[in-house]
Amino acid sequence: MKPASDFGRMLYLDHAATSWPKPHEVIRAMDDFCNLAGGNPGRSGHRLSLAASRVVYETREAVAELFGMSDPLRVIFTANATHAINLALRGLLRNGDRVVTTGIEHNAVMRPLRALEQQGVRLAVIPCEPDGSIDLARAAEAIMPGTRMVVINHASNVAGTILPITELARLAHDAGAWLLVDAAQTAGVIPIDVAAMGIDLLAFTGHKGLQGPMGTGGLVIHSTVDTATIEPLIYGGTGSRSAHETQPEFCPDRFESGTPNGVGIAGLGAGVRWVRQRGIATIREHDRELARALVEGLAAIPEVALHGPTDPTQRTATASFTVAGRRVSEIGLRLDDEFDILCRVGLHCAPAAHRTLGTFPEGTVRFAAGACTRLEEIQTAITAVEQIVRT
C-alpha cells in the first residue's frame, strides 16, 4: 500500500464516509497506546492497565466537554454510530411504543426501526421537502402526545441538509418524547451542546468529523434519561463488580461489556482534542465556506442538478448531484480514473433520503469535503465535473 504522502495530487472528497487522512496526533496516540499503555483498561491493577484506563477516561472527558456534558460517565463508547443508535432504540423502545423519524434518515436509523416495527413498535415517518428540509408544522402534527421517541439525523449524509434540532427537541418534549439525534455527519463539524439543544440521546461516530479511527463511536445519554431504564445490547464482563453474575447498574459499565477498543479510543481522544484545538466554530465556518463553493460551482453547470439546500447556513459541505443523461457510476469512475478525485456514488446507505430527494434508485454523485479540504480543491473538483459533462 502506498503511504499517504505518495498519493500526489489525489483529491479525497469522501469525508462523509470516513475522514482521511487522519491527523498525525491520532496515529501517534494509537501508537503510544500500544507501546506505553497496552494493558486491559479497568481490569488489572498494574501500571499498563492503569495507563490504559487513564487514556480511556481522558477520551470520555474530552467527548463530554465537546458536547457540553458535565458527566463523562454518561458517554458510552460503542463500535460506531450504528451500534450507538441500536443501543438507544433497542434499549428504550418497547412493544406498542410510538416512534417518529424523518424521510431523510440513514439505514443506521431506518433498519433498526423497521426491525422494531416488525416486533410491535409503531413507526411514523415525517415526509421531508425535496431538499431534505423539514416543515415544522408537519413535524408538529406527527409528533403527537404519547410518542415515546423522536429520532432524527442532525445533517443528512446525502444532501447535507441540517435539521432544526432545538425546534424538534421542543416538539418532542411537549409530546412527552425523548429526542435521539444521529450526529454521525456533524460531530466534530457543527457545534453540539446536548443540554442547550434539548438532546436526550446523541449517537456519534468517531471516524468522520472527530478524526478518530474506524471502530469508534458512542452514545451520550443526557441526565433527562434514566440509564437504569435502558436495556443493554450485550451483557458480560466489565472489570467491575466481578463477584456478581448480574450486569452493573452504573454507567458506563452497564453498557460497555467486553474489552474496549483501547487503541481506537486513544486515537479518538486525540481526534477530539485536535477538533477542540482547532475550534469547532472555526471548523464549521470553514465547512460553510466549502458548502458555499460547492453549491455555487455546481449550480453554474447547466447540466448538473444539485439535490439539497442552496443556502450554506442550512447545509454541510456534503453535496449530492446528478448530471442530465449520465449515469452516476460513469461520473464517479471518470472522476477517479481521469482526475484522481475520490468520491462516492449511489445510494449512500440511505434509500429513504434518496426517495425524498427524487434520486432513487439511481442515486447521486456525492462530494463530501472535510476539515482539511481547501477551497481551491473544491474548484478543482468543479472543473473536473465541467470537463466530464462536456466530453
Ligand SMILES: Cc1ncc(COP(=O)(O)O)c(C=O)c1O
Ligand atoms: C447519517 C449517518 N448515520 C449513521 C451512520 C453510520 O455510521 P457508522 O458507519 O459509523 O456506524 C452514517 C455513516 O455514514 C451516517 O452518515
